[in-house]
Amino acid sequence: MMRKLSRSSFAGMALAIALTGCASTNPQDPLEGFNRAMFSFNDTLDKAALKPAAEAYQAVLPSFVQTGIGNFFGNLGDVWSAVNNFLQGKIEAGALDLVRVTANTTLGVLGLFDIASDSGVPKHEEDFGQTLGSWGVPSGPYIVLPFFGASTVRDTVALPVDLKGNIWGYKEPVRWRNTGTVVRLVDRRASLLDASNLMEDAALDRYQFIRDAFMQRRLNNVYDGDPPADIKDGKDGNDSQE
Amino acid sequence: MLKKILTNVLACAALACAGVAVADEAPDVLVKRISYEVLDTAKADKDIQGGNQKKVLELVEAKILPHIDFQRMTALAAGRYWREATPEQQKRLSEEFRALLVYTYSGAISQVREQKVEFKPLRAAPSDTEVEVRSQVVQPRGEPIQLNYRLEKQATGWKIYDVNVLGAWLVESYKSSFSTEISKNGIDGLIKALSDKNKRLAAASAKPAKNS
Numbered sequence: 001m002m003r004k005l006s007r008s009s010f011a012g013m014a015l016a017i018a019l020t021g022c023a024s025t026n027p028q029d030p031l032e033g034f035n036r037a038m039f040s041f042n043d044t045l046d047k048a049a050l051k052p053a054a055e056a057y058q059a060v061l062p063s064f065v066q067t068g069i070g071n072f073f074g075n076l077g078d079v080w081s082a083v084n085n086f087l088q089g090k091i092e093a094g095a096l097d098l099v100r101v102t103a104n105t106t107l108g109v110l111g112l113f114d115i116a117s118d119s120g121v122p123k124h125e126e127d128f129g130q131t132l133g134s135w136g137v138p139s140g141p142y143i144v145l146p147f148f149g150a151s152t153v154r155d156t157v158a159l160p161v162d163l164k165g166n167i168w169g170y171k172e173p174v175r176w177r178n179t180g181t182v183v184r185l186v187d188r189r190a191s192l193l194d195a196s197n198l199m200e201d202a203a204l205d206r207y208q209f210i211r212d213a214f215m216q217r218r219l220n221n222v223y224d225g226d227p228p229a230d231i232k233d234g235k236d237g238n239d240s241q242e
Numbered sequence: 243m244l245k246k247i248l249t250n251v252l253a254c255a256a257l258a259c260a261g262v263a264v265a266d267e268a269p270d271v272l273v274k275r276i277s278y279e280v281l282d283t284a285k286a287d288k289d290i291q292g293g294n295q296k297k298v299l300e301l302v303e304a305k306i307l308p309h310i311d312f313q314r315m316t317a318l319a320a321g322r323y324w325r326e327a328t329p330e331q332q333k334r335l336s337e338e339f340r341a342l343l344v345y346t347y348s349g350a351i352s353q354v355r356e357q358k359v360e361f362k363p364l365r366a367a368p369s370d371t372e373v374e375v376r377s378q379v380v381q382p383r384g385e386p387i388q389l390n391y392r393l394e395k396q397a398t399g400w401k402i403y404d405v406n407v408l409g410a411w412l413v414e415s416y417k418s419s420f421s422t423e424i425s426k427n428g429i430d431g432l433i434k435a436l437s438d439k440n441k442r443l444a445a446a447s448a449k450p451a452k453n454s
Contacts, residue, residue, distance in 0.1 A: 123385045202346040204419040212418050213410035220409025
C-alpha cells in the first residue's frame with residue numbers, strides 16, 4: 001500500500017516537474033509545478049492520516065493534557081530559539097528564552113506548565129532559517145517539501161541544522177524518541193485545526209493562498225514583526241495604490 | 243427664555259462636538275474601541291460562544307463592518323484589473339469579497355475564549371492620512387498572534403482597508419488568486435467564483451454549529 005502510494009505520487013511528481021516548463025503564475029514561485037505536486041501529496045497524507053489523528057487527539061484528550069504536551073515540547077524548542085537568538089545577536093531575547101526554559105523546567109515541572117508566559121515572558125519561536133535571514137541570506141523561491149510542507153530554499157538548507165538542534169532527537173531509547181515525535185506532530189496539527197479549517201473556507205485557491213501567506217509570514221518572522229517597507233510594498237513591481 | 247437659548251446652544255455644541263469627535267477619533271483609539279467591544283461582547287454572549295453563526299454575523303455587521311472600506315480593499319486585491327472593470331463589476335466584486343471575508347473570519351470570533359488584545363504604540367505623524375495600527379492577541383497557549391490594521395483617513399472617519407494576521411496581509415494574500423482567476427475567466431469569472439464560494443459558505447453556516 002505504501003509502495004503503491006509512493007509510486008503513483010512519484011509518477012505524479014515527475015509529470016508535474018515536466019510541466020514546470022509551462023508558465024508559472026508567479027515570478028516568485030519558479031518551482032510552482034513541483035510545489036503544487038508536493039502540496040497535493042502532503043494534503044493527501046494529511047487528510048488520510050494526520051488530520052484524523054489530530055481530530056481524534058483533540059476530541060479524546062482533556063485539554064489540560066494537550067496543553068501540557070504542547071508546553072513540554074515547546075519548552076524543548078525554546079532552547080533552540082535561545083541559541084538562534086544569540087546567533088542573531090539578539091542577546092536580550094536569547095536571555096529571556098533561557099529564563100523561560102529555566103522557569104518552565106523547574107517551577108513548570110519539566111516544561112509541562114508554561115509559567116513563563118503567564119509571568120509575562122512570552123514565547124517567540126526562532127529557527128536557523130530565520131537566523132540565516134537575519135544574516136542577510138535572502139529566502140530564495142518558495143518550495144514545498146514532502147512531509148515538512150511549506151518552506152523556502154534558504155529554510156530547506158537550514159533544516160538539517162534545525163533537526164540537529166532538536167533536543168528530543170537525542171532522546172534514548174529510540175522508541176521513546178519516535179513516539180514522542182509522533183505525539184508532538186499530532187499535537188501541533190491539532191493546534192492548527194481551526195486555522196486550517198479557516199483556510200479551506202477563506203481561500204479561492206488554497207495552494208496560492210497558503211504560499212502567499214507563508215512567504216509574507218516568513219519575512220515577517222525574520223524581521224520579528226517589522227519587515228522593512230521597501231520589501232513589503234510593491235515587490236511585484238505593480239503600483240498597489242489605486 | 244435665556245434657559246431655552248442656553249439649551250439650544252448646548253445642544254448645537256454637543257452635536258457639533260459629536261460630529262467632530264467621530265471624524266477625529268484617532269485610528270488607534272478607534273481600533274482599540276472596536277476590538278474591546280467585540281471581544282467583550284463575544285466573551286459574554288453564550289450564543290456566540292456556542293458557535294451561533296447568526297449572532298456572530300450580527301455582531302460583525304454592527305460593530306466591525308461600518309469601519310472597513312471594502313471597496314478599497316477589493317481594488318487593492320484586484321490590482322491593475324480594477325481599472326478595467328465597469329463600476330457595476332467593481333460594486334459586485336466588492337460585495338462578494340466582503341461576503342467572503344465576513345463568512346470566513348467571523349468564525350474566528352466565535353472561538354474567542356480567554357484571549358486578550360494588547361496594542362503597540364502608534365508610529366505615525368499627526369498629519370498622516372494612512373497609518374498602521376499594531377496589536378497582538380495574547381492567548382493561554384502558544385505565541386501571541388500578531389494582528390495589524392492599515393487605515394486610511396476618510397471624510398467619515400478612519401477606515402480599515404487591510405488586515406494582517408500572523409504576518410500575512412489579507413490584500414497581498416488574495417492578489418495572486420484574484421489575478422489568476424481574472425486572467426483565466428475575466429472579472430465576471432472572479433465574481434462568479436466568489437459568489438459560488440459564498441453560496442457554499444452560506445449553506446454550511448446554516449447547518450448546526452460544529453462543536454469547537
